[in-house]
Amino acid sequence: MTNEFLEFSYARGNDLVTPQGDFPGLKEGDRWCLCVTRWHEALEAGVAPPVDLHATHASTLEFVTLEELQAHALT
Numbered sequence: 001m002t003n004e005f006l007e008f009s010y011a012r013g014n015d016l017v018t019p020q021g022d023f024p025g026l027k028e029g030d031r032w033c034l035c036v037t038r039w040h041e042a043l044e045a046g047v048a049p050p051v052d053l054h055a056t057h058a059s060t061l062e063f064v065t066l067e068e069l070q071a072h073a074l075t
Contacts, residue, residue: 001016001026001027001028001029001030001031001032001049002028002047002049002050003028004047005042005047005048005049006026006027006028007047008042008045008047009038009042012041014038016032031052033055034049036059036060036063036064037063039051039064040063040064043064043068043072048072049072050072050073050074051069051072051073051074052073052074053069053070053073053074056069
């Protein structure tokens with residue numbers, strides 16, 4: 001997660017920061033599984049968080065290119 005993405009997501013009604021029940025809330029540096037449509041939306045807005053390519057399903061390529069994923073790959 002990045003602060004930019006968390007703010008972006010919050011502004012679109014998806015609060016990933018505020019703790020709720022057993023969910024502790026996310027902060028910069030945390031890892032979290034995102035749906036590809038939200039990630040692509042963030043990509044278009046210039047705030048896509050890094051991607052763990054080893055944890056990314058191949059069907060993601062139906063929505064984004066391998067080059068886009070590789071450009072945002074965790075090091």
